[in-house]
Amino acid sequence: MSNNRRPAYLPIAIIAVVIIAVAAAVIMWFKPDSSRIMPAQPVSNTLASEANSSQSTGLGDGQLVQTTVSQNQSPFVTGLERLPRSLKGTQIDGEIIIDENKQLLVTEGLRRLFDYFLSALGEENEAVIVARVESYIRHHTPEPAASQAVAIFNQYVAYLKALPEIEKRYGNLQLQATKSGELDLNAVTQQKRDVANLRQQYFDKPTITAFFGAGDDYDDYSIEMVRINQNTQMSDVQKQAARQDYVSRLPDSTTKTNIMQQANLGELMARTEQMKARGATPEALYNMRRELVGAPAAERLAQVDREDANFEQRFSQYETQKQRLLSQSADQAQAKIQINQLEQQLFDDTERKRLEGYAALQQQK
Known part of the structure; x- marks a missing residue:
């Protein structure tokens, strides 16, 4: 079974998680008409952050990389030959979309495509990956869209090389702010401005919006939540x-x-925690959940509650009998055998793995 390879998304400014838990959301996208897509295998799309890319790819400092390689000089034809181990068996994450005039439509999926191949740096050197990406683009994309995509890839690699310098300037400030218990939002905001200025040196406005817009929205939201919290x-x-x-x-x-x-x-x-502490009925919990997340989710949560209650009841029975066996048996080895039999009687294999952790949690409570 194939696995998707997805670089982790760690937004530039989101060290706000030190103070507020912000779950990473998946940004859903829809596959365009297949007559306008090259290749026709887009997959799900966790965003890859430029910060993580610059660190994981290990790209060195330098100016815009010239990746144009003659097809008869390139070691690749499709770009998918001899994939490194980390990419074998995975689906290509990303998309190349063109319009009816074979012009490139820049999307966030194009950036995902670049990150997919760049994630293998370390297994392959930069020159090999550059040749691989260009071969992939040119094999799957007509002109002029192919050359447009290659040019943006050049710009993206150069941008990744320049980004760590900004990270170095602000890393210590962020660390100090975190240790003091509060995030220095002024430093975070200035860092975002510097990153925005850097992007303008390499990309036009539509590309910036397509590549980084969604991540910036989450950054702004998280920063505002921290600002309110502080x-x-x-x-x-x-x-x-x-x-x-x-x-x-x-x-x-x-x-x-x-x-x-x-x-x-x-x-x-x-x-839910507040209502359970007050002894709310299952009906009251269901109504509250239905209001917040809808009836199907409320029903699933109610089923989870029933399963948890059933497990808790069996766990209580298990603990009572376990303590009785340990206190009344003169042969501790025999008692342990009986306890093991009791576990198998009351719990399935998966539940038995939870017993030790669940017991420790109950003791903490």
Whole structure:
């Protein structure tokens, strides 16, 4: 079975997770008409951050890389020959989309395609990967879109080489701020400006939006959440209202939808814990969940509750009988055999693996 290879997405400014848990959302995209796509195998698309790319690829400092290679000089034809071990058995992550005039349409998926191949640097040297990417593009894409994609790849590699210098300038400031317990939002904001200025040196505005727009939206959201959280002049109620107001003013987009789902999930967890502590009925929990996440999800959560309650009941029975066996048996070896038999009687294989951790959790409570 094949696996998708996806570079991890770590937004430039998102060290905000030190203070607020911001779940990474998956940005859904739809496959365009196959007559306009080259290649026709787009796959799911966790965004790869430029920061992670610059570190994982190990690209050295330098000017714009000239990757144009004559087809008869290149060691590749399709770009997929002799793939490195980390890419073998994976689907290509990304897309090349062209219009009816065979002009390139720059998308976030094009950047994913670049990151897919660049993630293998270390197994392959830079020159090999550069040749591989250009061969792949030219084999799967007509002109002039092919040359346009190759040119953007050149710019992207050069950008990745320049990016670590900005990271070095701000790394210590961020570390100090984190150790002090609060994020230095001024430093984070300035870093974002420097990164934005760097992008303008290598890309036009449409490419910047396509490659980095979604990540920037999440950065801005996370920074604002931290800004609200660090505001000592606001009460918890005021902070919650400010968070909701910020999200409500976001333009309609997939990013906003994911952020709202994330916010609903946080509220769902908090309200579930509060209601269970007050002894809420299953019906009350279901109604609250249905309001926040819809009926199907509410039903699934109710089923999880039933399964957890059943496990807890069996665990309580197990602990009672286990303690009785240990206290009453003179032969501890025999007692352990009986306890093992009890475990097999009350729990399946998966549940037995949870017993030790669940017991430790119960002791903490």
